[in-house]
Amino acid sequence: MPRDDLLKGRFSSPGHVYHVTTCTEARRPLFRDFPCGRLVVKEMQALNNTETLTSLAWVIMPDHVHWLFQLGNDRTLSHAMKGFKASSALSINRFLNRRDPVWQRGFYDHALRREEDLRTVARYIVGNPLRAGLVQHIGDYPLWDAIWL
Secondary structure, eight states, X not given: OOTTSOOTTOOOOTTOEEEEEEEXXXXXXXXXXXXXXXXXXXXXXXXXXXXXXXXXXXXXXXXXXXXXXXXXXXXXXXXXXXXXHHHHHHHHHHHHTOOOOOBOSSOEEEEOOTTSOHXXXXXXXXXXXHHTTSOSSXXXXXXXXXXXX
16 A cells, blocks of 8 residues: 555545645755745645635644645545645645655544534644744734634
């Protein structure tokens, strides 16, 4: 099984909500460069616009992404993440005029249970820049969003 697929014994379910974390290759802080971070946002929005998934909350940290979304009906979680990582890597490498890997292989996913509060998970996600000491107020960090604004 390729390392980008879900772990053995796990499966993705259409319509289910996932919290996904994926890191840059070697944890390089590519997204300290705001335009690189915006390219990632553009690719996330493209998946949202094609109804592959519905974004609920996300934050782009310097070397990783946290993303809360509801999976659409036309793709598995693995396919959605592969598409996101491939398209964003192409955009970033084109922008940086390079051909290096952008993302580590694989990703961490957590399927939310019904009893989990989506807003609590979203607050955790968007609070990452505060906990990392990147900003004093979340409004000062430019690379995050949540549908509950």
